[in-house]
Structure formats: C-alpha cells, structure tokens
Amino acid sequence: MAQxxxxxxxxxxxxxxxxxxxxxxxxxxxxxxxLVGPSGCGKSTTLRMVAGLEEITGGTVRIGERVVNNVLxxxxxxxxxxxxxxxxxxxxxxxxxxxxxxxxKMPREEISKRxxxxxxxxxxxxLLERKPKALSGGQRQRVALGRAIVREPSVFLFDxxxxxxxxxxxxxxRTEIKRLHKRLRTTTIYVTHDQTEAMTLGDRIxxxxxxxxxxxxxxxxxxxxxxxxxVGAFVGATPMNFVEGKIESADDGLWFTAPAANSMPGVRIRxxxxxxxxxxxxxxxxxxxGWRPSxxxxxxxxxxxxxxxxxxxxxxxxxxxxxxxxxxxxLPDGSHVLARIDARExxxxxxxxxxxxxxxxxxxxxxxxxGRNLSHPART
Amino acid sequence: MSKQQxxxxxxxxxxxxxxxxxxxxxxxxxxxxxxxxxVLPFVWQVLISVSSLTDVDLLTQLxxxxxxxxxxxxxxxxxxxFARYFFNSxxxxxxxxxxxxxxxxMAAYAFARLSWPGRDKVFFLYLGTLMVPGVxxxxxxxxxxxxxxxxxxxxxxxIPAAFSAYGTFLLRQFMxxxxxxxxxAAAIDGASHWRIFTQIMLPMARPGxxxxxxxxxxxxxNSFFWPLILIKDDNLxxxxxxxxxxxxxxxxxxPLIMAGSLMAMIPPIIVFLVLQKYLVKGIQLGAVKx
Numbered sequence: 001m002a003q004x005x006x007x008x009x010x011x012x013x014x015x016x017x018x019x020x021x022x023x024x025x026x027x028x029x030x031x032x033x034x035l036v037g038p039s040g041c042g043k044s045t046t047l048r049m050v051a052g053l054e055e056i057t058g059g060t061v062r063i064g065e066r067v068v069n070n071v072l073x074x075x076x077x078x079x080x081x082x083x084x085x086x087x088x089x090x091x092x093x094x095x096x097x098x099x100x101x102x103x104x105k106m107p108r109e110e111i112s113k114r115x116x117x118x119x120x121x122x123x124x125x126x127l128l129e130r131k132p133k134a135l136s137g138g139q140r141q142r143v144a145l146g147r148a149i150v151r152e153p154s155v156f157l158f159d160x161x162x163x164x165x166x167x168x169x170x171x172x173x174r175t176e177i178k179r180l181h182k183r184l185r186t187t188t189i190y191v192t193h194d195q196t197e198a199m200t201l202g203d204r205i206x207x208x209x210x211x212x213x214x215x216x217x218x219x220x221x222x223x224x225x226x227x228x229x230x231v232g233a234f235v236g237a238t239p240m241n242f243v244e245g246k247i248e249s250a251d252d253g254l255w256f257t258a259p260a261a262n263s264m265p266g267v268r269i270r271x272x273x274x275x276x277x278x279x280x281x282x283x284x285x286x287x288x289x290g291w292r293p294s295x296x297x298x299x300x301x302x303x304x305x306x307x308x309x310x311x312x313x314x315x316x317x318x319x320x321x322x323x324x325x326x327x328x329x330x331l332p333d334g335s336h337v338l339a340r341i342d343a344r345e346x347x348x349x350x351x352x353x354x355x356x357x358x359x360x361x362x363x364x365x366x367x368x369x370x371g372r373n374l375s376h377p378a379r380t
Numbered sequence: 381m382s383k384q385q386x387x388x389x390x391x392x393x394x395x396x397x398x399x400x401x402x403x404x405x406x407x408x409x410x411x412x413x414x415x416x417x418x419v420l421p422f423v424w425q426v427l428i429s430v431s432s433l434t435d436v437d438l439l440t441q442l443x444x445x446x447x448x449x450x451x452x453x454x455x456x457x458x459x460x461x462f463a464r465y466f467f468n469s470x471x472x473x474x475x476x477x478x479x480x481x482x483x484x485x486m487a488a489y490a491f492a493r494l495s496w497p498g499r500d501k502v503f504f505l506y507l508g509t510l511m512v513p514g515v516x517x518x519x520x521x522x523x524x525x526x527x528x529x530x531x532x533x534x535x536x537x538x539i540p541a542a543f544s545a546y547g548t549f550l551l552r553q554f555m556x557x558x559x560x561x562x563x564x565a566a567a568i569d570g571a572s573h574w575r576i577f578t579q580i581m582l583p584m585a586r587p588g589x590x591x592x593x594x595x596x597x598x599x600x601x602n603s604f605f606w607p608l609i610l611i612k613d614d615n616l617x618x619x620x621x622x623x624x625x626x627x628x629x630x631x632x633x634x635p636l637i638m639a640g641s642l643m644a645m646i647p648p649i650i651v652f653l654v655l656q657k658y659l660v661k662g663i664q665l666g667a668v669k670x
Contacts, residue, residue, distance in 0.1 A: 053564050074570040086561035090583040100569030151569075 002064035002077070002154035002187055003029045004050065010058035011045050011211075019045045021211045023059070030185045032178075034202035036192055038234070042211040043191045044159055050189060051080050051157050063155060074103075079148035080157040083164060085140045087132040087147075093119075094128040097147045111150075118146040121180070138169045145177070149184070156181075158190040162197065174200060195235050199223070207231050214370070215378055227378035229365040232290050238326075240290045241337035243267055244367060247283045254279055255308065256289045256364065261332035265352060270308025272359045275375040279364055282374060288365040293326070293338040295361035304356035312354045313337065318347050329353075429453070429638035436634045452639040462640060464615050465622035470647055472537045472607075472618060473600040479542035480596045481589055488551035488585075489577050493563060503552070506545045515605075522609060532612045541600050547592045554588030555581060590658050597651050619644045 004027040011020040020042040027033050035043040048054035050061055052073035060067050068076050079100075087096050094115055101111045119125040122142045132140055141161060148156055161177075162170045178201055181188055192198055198205050199219040207214045207222060207230075215227035226232035232240040245258030245267060254276045260266035269289065271279055297304040313329035316336070320343060327339040327347060339355055364375040428436060429452055431445035438445065456462050490496075491503050521540060530536035562584070563576045571579065582589065604620040611617055623640045626633040 051564075051568060053567070073564075073568045078568065080565065080568050082561040082565060084559060084561055086559065086565040088562065088566070088580060099566070099571075103570035103575070147565075147569075 003027055003031075003062075004155055004187060004189065005062040006046070006050070006059065007062075008059040009046065009049060009056060009061060011042070011049060011054065012057045019211050020049070023213055025206060025213070025216060027187060027189065030187055032181050032188045032190065032201060032203045033206060034190045034192060034198040034204075035206045035208060036195055036198035036202075036235075037208035037214075039193055041208040043193075043206075043208050046208075047157055047159055047189055047191045050155070051078055052076050076155075077153050078155045078157055079151045079153040080159065081141075081144045081148050081161045083160040085132070085144040085164075087140055087143055089132050092129050092131055093124065093135070093143050093146075096132070096143055097150050100147065100151050114150045114152075115146075118149040121149070121183075122146050122176075137165055138173060141165060141173060142176075145180070149180070154187060156186050156188040156190075158188065158192075160192055161190075162192070162194075170197075177201065196237065199235070205235070207234060209234075209370070217379060221379060224361075225376045225378050226290075226363065226373055228373055229288060229290060229371045230369055232363060232365070232373070236292060236294075238293045238338055238340060240292055240363075242288050242290050242365075243331055243335070243337070244286065244288055244333065246286055247271070247279055247364070249280075249283050253308075254283070256287070258289070259332065262334070264314050264330065264332040265312045266332060267311055268308075269311060269357065269362065270306075271364070271375070272306070275364070278377070279374060282364075286367050287374070288367050288371060289362065290365055291357055291362040293340040295358035296339045296341055296355045297358070298341055298353070298355060300356045303358050303360070306356075306359055309357045309359055309362075310354050311357060312352050313339070315347070315349050315351060315353050318349060327353075425638050425642060428635055429642050431635050433633060433635055449635070452635050453643070456636050456640045456643070459636065460622055460625045461615060461617075462622065462643075465617055465619045466644075468534075468616060469601055469618040469620075469644070472534060472541075473597050473603075475534075475538045476541035476600040477593050477596040479538065480544050480547055481593050483543050484547035484551050484592060485582060485585065485589060486577070487548040488555055489573075489581055491548065491552045492555035493560075493576075493581070494573070506548055509545045510549070518605070518609070521606075525610065531610060532616065534616065536610045537600075537603075537607055537618075540606075541596075541603075544592075544596065547596065550592055551585060551588050554585050558584045586658065590655050594652060594655055598648055601648055 004025075006023050006025045006027075009020060009023040010018075012018050023042075023046055025033070035046060037043050045054055049056050050063075052068065052071060056069050060069055062068065063076055063078070088099065091099065097115045097118060098111050101114065115128070116125065119128055122145060124139060124142050124146060127135060127139060127143070132143065135143065141164075144161070158177075162173055165173060174197060177190075181201075190197075190201060199222075202219055204216060205219055205222050206216050207227075209230050215222055215231045217225070217227075222231060222235050226235065226240075229240075229242065233242070243258050245256055248255050248257050252270070253273070254271040256267070256269045256271060258267040267289070300310070313331065315327050315329050317328040319326040319328070321340075323343060324340050325343045325347060327341065329337050329339060331337060341355070362375070363373050365371040365373055427445060430448045430450050431438075431452075432447060432449045435445045435447070491499060491506075525531060525536045525540065528536075530539065558581065562580055566576045566580050602620065603618070607618045607621050611621065619640070623637055623644070626636045626640070
C-alpha cells in the first residue's frame with residue numbers, strides 16, 4: 001500500500017519528440033486512478049515511467065516516500081498487467097503466477113498458498129496445470145491478474161488490460177477488476193483509451209491529450225464540468241455536440257447565437273443566470289456552444305421547461321437504440337449534431353424539429369480544440 | 381470411393397474453382413519426374429558402393445553390377461582410420477555447434493534486447509562480414525590460428541567455428557519477434573537480464589536455436605577446405621578429408637568413396653530427424669493474444 005506522486009514528469013524521445021509534458025498528480029493510498037485519452041496521448045508512457053520500463057526525462061516519481069526515478073522495476077514493489085497478457089508460454093499457469101515469488105526466494109509453501117488463494121479468488125483453480133495456449137482470452141487475462149495479485153504489491157499498474165477481449169467479456173472482467181480493487185484496496189493506475197472503462201472504474205480520471213493532462217476529476221466531475229472542449233468531446237457515451245457562434249447581450253439576458261443559413265434556422269439559446277456572470281466579459285467574441293446529445297428532449301417538460309432553451313434542427317437520420325433513438329441533425333453551417341431522445345415511431349426526417357436543452361449540460365467553450373470551459377470552469 | 385472421398389474430390393479450391401483433372405494429372409506426373417531426378421543419384425551411389433572397382437564403368441552406362449560386393453563397407457574401415465575420422469567429425473561439429481549456438485544466442489540477445497551506444501552500428505559491421513567471401517578470409521584466418529598455436533589441433537577447427545555472424549543475425553531476428561512485454565513482465569517479476577535470457581528468451585527462441593544448430597552442425601560436419609589446410613596428422617582428420625585417401629595419385633577407388641560417403645551421411649540425417657519435430661512445434665503460441 002502506498003501513495004504515488006508524480007511531479008512535473010516529462011518524457012522526451014530522441015531530441016525533441018515530447019511524449020509527456022509536465023505531468024503532475026498525487027495518487028492517494030488505495031485510490032483507483034484511470035489515465036484515459038486517445039492513442040498517442042502519452043498515457044501508456046506515463047504508466048511505463050511509473051513501472052520503470054521507461055526512463056524519466058525530467059521530474060520525479062515517488063512511490064510511498066521513496067523517489068523511484070533510478071530504481072529498477074523489480075525493486076519498485078509494483079505489479080503490472082499488460083494488454084497482451086505477457087504470460088510465459090512455456091510455463092504452466094501455476095508457474096506463471098509463481099515466477100515472481102520464486103525469484104524473490106519465497107518459501108515453497110508460502111508460494112503455493114498465495115497462488116492457490118489468488119486462483120480461488122479469480123476462479124482459475126482448475127487451470128493451474130495448463131499452459132497459456134490452452135486458455136481462452138478471458139482466462140489468460142485472469143491469469144495475468146493472478147500473477148499481479150500474488151505479488152501483493154503496493155501499486156497495481158494496468159496497461160489497457162481489456163482491449164483484447166470481446167465486448168461482453170470486457171464488461172464482466174471490468175466488474176471483476178472493480179470488485180478486486182474493492183477487496184484488496186491496492187493503489188491502482190489503470191490506462192485505457194475507452195472512456196466507458198474510465199468512467200466505470202476510476203475513483204478519479206486523468207484525461208490526457210498530446211502528452212498533457214487536460215483534466216483530473218471524479219468521473220462525474222469530468223462528465224459534468226469538462227475542463228475544455230476536448231474533454232467534453234472525449235468523455236461521455238456520446239461525444240458532445242458543438243456549434244460555433246457568439247454571445248450577445250439582450251434586455252432579458254445573454255444569448256448564444258449562431259446565424260441562420262442554407263434555409264435552416266439559426267441557433268439562439270439563452271444562458272442561465274448562474275453562468276451569465278462568467279460569460280458577460282466574452283460578449284461579442286467567437287465562442288463554441290457544447291451540449292450532450294442525452295441532454296435533449298422533444299418536449300418542454302420538467303428540467304427542459306426553461307425560457308430560451310429551444311434549438312431547431314433539421315433532422316437527417318434516425319437510429320433506434322431501444323429505449324432511445326439517436327437523431328442525426330444538420331446545422332446551418334453544414335456540421336452534424338446528435339440528439340438522443342426518448343424513442344418513438346415515425347420521427348419526422350428531413351424537417352426542422354424543435355428540441356429543448358437541459359441547460360445544466362450546456363457549456364460555453366473558447367473556440368479552439370482545447371478551448372477552456374467558460375461557463376462551468378473545472379474544479380482545480 | 382467412399383462418400384467422404386467423393387465429397388472431397390468435388391470440393392472447390394480456395395478461389396472457388398473446381399480442380400481440372402488433366403491439370404492435376406500433369407502436375408502429378410511432373411512431380412514424380414522431379415522426384416526421380418532427386419532420388420536417382422542416391423540409388424546410383426548405393427549401387428556403386430556395393431560394386432567392385434572394375435564394374436564402376438558399367439554403372440556409368442546405367443547398367444547393373446553383375447556381382448554385389450557389400451564387403452566394401454568393411455574395407456573402408458580396414459584401409460583407413462574411418463572410425464577415427466567419424467569420431468573427429470562428430471566431435472568437432474558437435475562442439476562447434478554447441479559453442480556457436482551459445483555465443484550467437486548471447487550476442488543476439490545483446491543486439492535485440494540490451495541498449496548500448498553504437499549497438500546498431502556494430503550490428504551492421506557484423507552483417508558486413510557476411511558479405512566477405514570465406515575464401516578471402518582463409519589466409520588471414522590461417523595465420524591467426526597458426527600464431528595462436530592451434531595449427532594441426534582440434535582447437536583450430538572448433539574455436540573459429542564457435543562464432544557466427546550469420547547465426548547472430550538469425551537469432552537476433554528471431555528474438556525481435558518475441559513480444560517485449562514478456563521480458564518487461566519478467567523484469568517487474570524480479571528477473572535479471574541473465575534470467576530473462578535463460579528462462580524466457582531461450583525457451584521462446586527454441587525453434588531459432590534448433591534451426592541454427594542444424595545449420596551449424598551440417599556446415600561444420602561437411603566442412604572440407606579449412607580442415608584440409610589446417611590438419612596434418614592422420615588421426616585428427618575429419619571424414620571429408622579422410623575419404624580423400626581413396627582418391628590419390630595411385631588411383632581412385634570409387635566404390636569405397638561411395639561406401640564411406642553413404643556412412644558419413646548417417647549422422648546428419650539422425651540430427652535432422654531428431655531435431656525436426658522441435659522445429660515445427662510452435663511453442664510461441666499462447667504467449668500473447670493469438
């Protein structure tokens with residue numbers, strides 16, 4: 001058990017390829033941290049620096065109280081689970097799990113006890129004498145988990161452990177990992193590109209892009225208050241919708257407007273009073289409106305019944321999902337947005353349909369890809 | 381024809397065509413002819429090895445020897461130190477193979493997995509030596525071996541063969557295909573480089589090691605020119621050199637040469653038969669998602 005601290009950690013390959021830039025994070029003892037981001041964002045590199053598989057160009061990594069920058073992987077008291085399992089193919093499951101303990105010269109009875117306990121916990125006791133090639137993908141991944149567990153390390157590192165599993169197995173193994181963490185309470189750093197995994201597993205999520213940390217917060221915090229446009233587009237089951245426009249001041253408050261074009265109506269949304277104060281200084285500048293497809297309704301009822309939250313969109317394609325339908329709509333500027341609303345038959349296609357927004361999930365961003373959230377600034 | 385065979389004969393090939401019987405027949409005939417051309421020299425060799433010297437000319441006109449003379453095989457052992465040559469060949473090729481596999485595997489690991497300054501440049505130098513024809517190196521190598529006092533000695537045959545740029549290259553390429561996450565997992569588990577090499581890499585590279593072992597054994601076992609210039613003592617001679625005794629200025633005893641060569645073929649065939657089953661056994665399966 002240990003906390004992990006990263007201070008302005010930096011990784012540069014060769015002379016000028018920056019993989020990770022000033023990464024700072026305090027991970028509490030027993031916390032489950034998920035690093036999430038698109039491929040090439042530096043999340044795996046960060047994990048590998050904690051593991052000691054990658055040299056640290058700058059900054060310090062601490063495990064417990066100890067600076068581990070120059071400590072060998074085997075002496076960092078960590079265990080890692082790899083995306084491709086990395087089981088030793090010429091050894092049985094038992095030997096795979098016992099390998100690390102044997103190297104540490106642990107007494108044979110203790111090894112056998114730990115391996116059997118871990119195998120029980122993971123439901124792989126009947127596989128101990130098999131070799132990896134005689135196992136299914138899910139079983140292999142559980143052996144890899146077992147190999148990490150028996151070591152009883154102070155930190156677990158997971159590098160996209162579920163990516164090679166099919167969707168159904170991924171969901172059950174995900175639950176299993178969460179259950180294991182609840183039981184073992186070992187500090188865990190988990191890398192994934194899958195935002196669902198990040199949301200469901202993490203005590204806190206670190207969203208990364210281009211080698212930089214974009215936001216660190218709880219799953220709901222990241223969902224409700226995305227620090228910038230990138231986070232809004234990346235986290236959440238459906239990416240945020242965006243429309244470019246500007247804030248205008250009127251007698252009845254601040255309005256976000258985008259012009260009408262191509263015989264389609266423009267956008268005109270009134271900013272609620274709680275965010276207006278923060279937006280007043282940006283009046284007239286180009287800005288981006290972002291909202292979640294799930295925060296839309298056909299009917300102005302309940303939380304959708306607010307003055308000035310109506311947006312009229314030209315519907316293009318309807319995709320039934322069961323409880324909901326996804327309606328792809330066209331904007332005057334030619335871009336597309338998605339509306340996820342309650343399912344109904346015969347939804348009109350090719351017509352201008354009014355939708356109502358849940359203003360709690362409507363954000364104003366600066367216009368660039370990493371434009372800051374101006375309406376709901378992230379907690380720091 | 382059984383139902384199964386019938387079904388099989390009507391199966392389509394991979395691109396969905398039915399095999400045309402005439403084409404198949406032609407391919408079959410062609411392959412048989414090819415097979416005969418491969419086998420014929422061996423049949424011929426066997427026939428000559430049991431003929432008397434006077435009948436050899438008959439055989440060159442594709443005749444059949446009138447009297448079989450299997451005593452030739454015993455005669456090979458009587459006329460020269462054939463058993464000794466046998467031992468020498470196997471001893472030298474065996475040691476050279478063992479040492480070569482060990483040194484190449486270690487060098488390959490250094491080139492594939494350790495990072496050190498100039499590694500890839502040194503590797504290209506290794507590769508560069510493959511471009512130099514062996515004959516060119518014969519004289520300098522001879523001088524070196526002479527100065528090291530290995531002339532007319534087993535060591536002179538074994539030590540130069542204990543290292544191989546080709547083998548290093550072969551095994552390096554093999555080790556590069558082993559997923560690096562395996563050694564990383566082992567490193568986190570607490571393994572040193574030596575342990576990763578012996579317990580992870582060598583088992584994983586076994587097919588490569590066996591290929592190299594077969595190549596090295598055959599090459600050293602068949603080696604002719606180097607032992608010829610290096611060995612003077614009769615009891616240090618290897619098989620290819622020893623058999624030359626039957627081809628002297630006083631005449632050529634073709635049946636004995638053939639009998640000796642046939643017996644000399646046995647060890648390489650055994651080596652191949654023993655090792656080939658390991659060759660096809662893909663042990664790498666199951667390491668990572670496959």
